[in-house]
Amino acid sequence: MAVSFAVSEIRFVDGTVMAPPANGMTLFIGPNNCGKTALLRELSPRITNPAALQHPPLWIRQVLSSHEGSAEDFLLWAKGQGHRSFDVYGEAHLRGGTNAAGSLSESDAKNWWTLGEYDYLQSLLVTAQWTDRRLQGRSDSQRWDHAEPAAEPVQFLYEDPALLKAFAAYTREAFGKEISVDWTVPGLQLRVGATGIPDMAPPTPELVAAYRRLPPLVTQGEGFRAFVEILLNTVLRPTPVIVIDEPEAFLHPPQARLLGRILAQLPGQTQMFVATHSADFLAGVLEAEQARPVSIVRLDRSSGTSAARLLNPDAVQGLLRTPLLRYSNLSSGLFYDRVVLCEAAGDCQFYAAAFDTTKDAGAAHDNTLFLHTSGKAPLADTARRLRQCGIPTAVIADFDYLRDGLARAVTSLDGVTEHLDSDLKCLREHAAGSRSETSAGGFKTEMDALLKGVKASDPLPERVLGELTKLAKGGNRWGDLKKSGLGGLQGDPYNAAMRLLQAAADFGLFVVPCGELESWVRQVPRGDKALWSQKVFDDGWYAKPTDELKAFCSSIRTYLRDGAADYTRAAAQAIQVSSRLDHRHAVVTNSSNDPLTEVRIIRATYTHDGRHHIQPLWGTPESKTSRALPAGDELSVPLVLLSDGEGHEGFLPHDSTDQALTVHFRDRAGLWWERIGDKPPARLPSGPSEPDPEPQ
Incomplete structure (x- = not known):
């Protein structure tokens, strides 16, 4: 029978439960100082000894490991891995164990394996590599x-x-x-x-x-020595479980990428847990010819509590094997606190500068990464994929995004578009119903801008010819609106556009209210975008933001922090959704005037004997989920009653306090919210969690 040993389940302190791939890699990612190393130090000793942790956990509540194969199979496997037996006072021994001689008898090894006492077999089952010891390895x-x-x-x-x-x-x-x-x-x-x-x-x-x-190797640079040290302790005789903290430490990007590929291709069945903040290492893992399942857990402590966002192997496959993400630096956004997506590189430069210029004096560094998607079309889908990883992500798009991109974007982000239809129709009819007429003066100004940099002897570039043709013919109003934004509208079309901009911002889609990038600095003539950008920076215009630009950047910051640019307006329905635990039921009530489009009861929490506890709800996930909850209606889930041995029956201990349900729900607009007991609802831009699994 095949022999295997692996971590079968990890329960995090926030209630998240994961089953890491047994023959694959789990990557713990997140910004600096979020606790990746601390998590690995909680995990590593408990792989073989669940009771090893002697202090309250920061990240991991429980680790379960399991094995397959008989004791005889295990012994054969160990010898096949190169752990041949040797004689100690007439008894066959293996290298390993916890005694002073660093060995254990074959009979003890078989016994510990059968009993699941893995701690005595730790050196045969688990390898751990720590950054602070990497350069201390013996050569x-x-x-x-x-x-x-x-x-x-x-x-x-x-x-x-x-x-x-x-x-x-x-x-x-x-x-x-x-x-x-x-x-x-x-x-x-x-x-x-x-x-x-x-x-x-x-x-x-x-x-x-x-x-x-x-x-001698010891005389070489830190990168060479670190690379060799990791491989010495992983590829020569891989243990069933390998834990590595920041494998990319001391390495340049090409070597980090190669190391990721090597580790992802280790022979045999190997389960790896890696803490990393390197997009290059991640790229190497994905380049492996014999791809193994990869899970990603993004860690976040920005709110002061430990939160783990899990992506299973199927989700990772869809996310990181997308060509745009795989063959660009977009995946580097996984390692930042926040991401802002723009249409082009020039937009990223301008808005990054605007963020720096408009931030509050003395405020901490934003740790926000600006990335571009080479056009409008991929913006929403890229944002959706980054949010799946738990990364707060905002999008900036020009005003013509309202033409046909907004509805698709909201749908891509799991939103509802019905309430947008009338405003979109109003704006489109306005733009299509009046064709723009070009005056002679306006034509000359636009023509001069288009021909700037083109010599009299040069052939007319195709791009310029096309733009001049459009200019001469005139066209619908979208071209003008892209330049003027709200300033080119009045009456009903203006009001419709204002509502659409607010609705878009609820989903983290920030449409430039004054038109397009160049509209922020009208003192610099339009034309070639690269030349415009150069002049804006050379002449210092980027450091002179208008009040409108300051407000625009502020609303994006607020969204990235809170999940809503205007919390009061966005949460108007969410604050009317409540929950309660009674003796026999978990109940969610929708007191608003509009239906909820989905409700999920995640878990119950309570305090008992001074400690915070998480209580999964008994029953199938289906019983804790409602596809819709009408206005004024309730979702009620029956609870399993327990006994405390003294005749008292109840779902929670009778003397517990701070009892609360964690509920995720989707409002009429398609925005997901979390509400824990009586606390104010919090936005879930990354989407909902599944209800906790039924406890065993």
């Missing part, structure tokens, strides 16, 4: 009694020339230099380079001299 080793198995990575390389050859290929690809084991010194020492002379025993003076000319 040399002592000789050993060959009647016993090798115990250290350098010894593994020395006794297996094929393994050394494969290992040297990794460093050659990464740094153009291979690794050799110098066995002509009193012990064993790793050196950089090749002697060019076949090894032979006893060594010739030429061979000894050739080894001495190679620099």
Whole structure:
């Protein structure tokens, strides 16, 4: 029977439950100082000993591990991994264990495996690599009694020339230099380079001299040493579970990318847990020829509490194997606090500068990344995918986004468009019903701008010819509206556009109210966008934001922080949704005048004996979900009654306090909200969670 050992379940303190892929990689990501290393330090010891943590957890409430295979199968597997047995006082032993000799008897190994006492087998089952110890690894080793198995990575390389050859290929690809084991010194020492002379025993003076000319690994740079240290402890004899903190530390981007690819292609069944903030490492993982399942958990403590956002392997596959995300730097947004998406690179430069210029004096760094999608079409879908990872993401688009992009964008972001239809129709009819007429003066101004930089002897560029043709013919009003924005509207079309801009902002779609990028600085003539941008920066206009631009940036900041640019207006329906726990039921009430389009009861929480507890709700997910909740109606879920041994029955302990339901619901506009007990509703731009699974 096949032998396997893996973490089967992780329960986070916020109630999130994940089943990490047994033969794959789980990546813990998030901005700096969000707690990735702390999470791994809580996870690593509890993989083999669930009770190992001696302090209240910051991230992980419980870790469950399991194995397959009999004790005999396990012993055969260990020997197949290179852990051959050796004699200790007439009894067969394996390397490993927790005693002073670093070994355990085969009979004990089989017994611990059968009983699930994995802590005694920890060195055979789990490898952990920590950033603060990476440069302290030994690049040399002592000789050993060959009647016993090798115990250290350098010894593994020395006794297996094929393994050394494969290992040297990794460093050659990464740094153009291979690794050799110098066995002509009193012990064993790793050196950089090749002697060019076949090894032979006893060594010739030429061979000894050739080894001495190679620099010892310990004299190399931190990146080379860190790369070798990780591979020594992972690829030579992979354990079933490997934990690595920041594998990209000390590495340049190409080496981080290669390391990701190497680790993703480890042979056999290996479960990896990696904390990283490197888009290059992530790209390498996705480049692996033999792709394994990858889960992503994004950590966030911006609200002061620990929150984990889980993406299972199917969601990751759809997210990061999208060409636009995979072959651009958009995936780097996974490692920032917030992301703002724009249409083009020039837009990113201007709005990033505007954010810096308009932020409050003394405010902390935003840690916001501005990224472009090379056009309007991918904006909403890219935002949706980044939000799936739990990353607050806003979109900035020109005014003509209202023409045909807004409805598709809202739908892509799980919104409802019916309440937008009448305003969209009003605006479209206004734009189509009056064609713009170009005056002679206006034509000359536009023509001069288009021909700027074109010499008299040059052929007329196709782009310029097309624009001049459009200008001469006139056209519908959208071209004018893109330049003027709200300033080109009056009456009903103006009011309709205002409502559409507000509705778009509710979904994090910020339409430029004055038209387009160039409309923010009208002192600089339009024309070539690159020249406009250069002049705006050269002449310092970027540092002189108008009041309208200040307000625009402020509303985006508010959305990225709170999930709503105008909380009072956006939450008008959400604040009328309440919940309660009674003796036998969990109840959600919609007291608003409009229906909720979906409701999910996630979990119950309470305080008992001074500690905060999470109580999943019994029953199937279907029983805790309603596709719609009409105005004035209730969703009621029956609860399983328990006994405390003294005759009291109830869903929660009778003397518990702070009882609250966590509810996720979708309002009439399609906005998702979370409400925990009587606390104010909070926006969920990343979407809802599934109800907690039924407890076992």
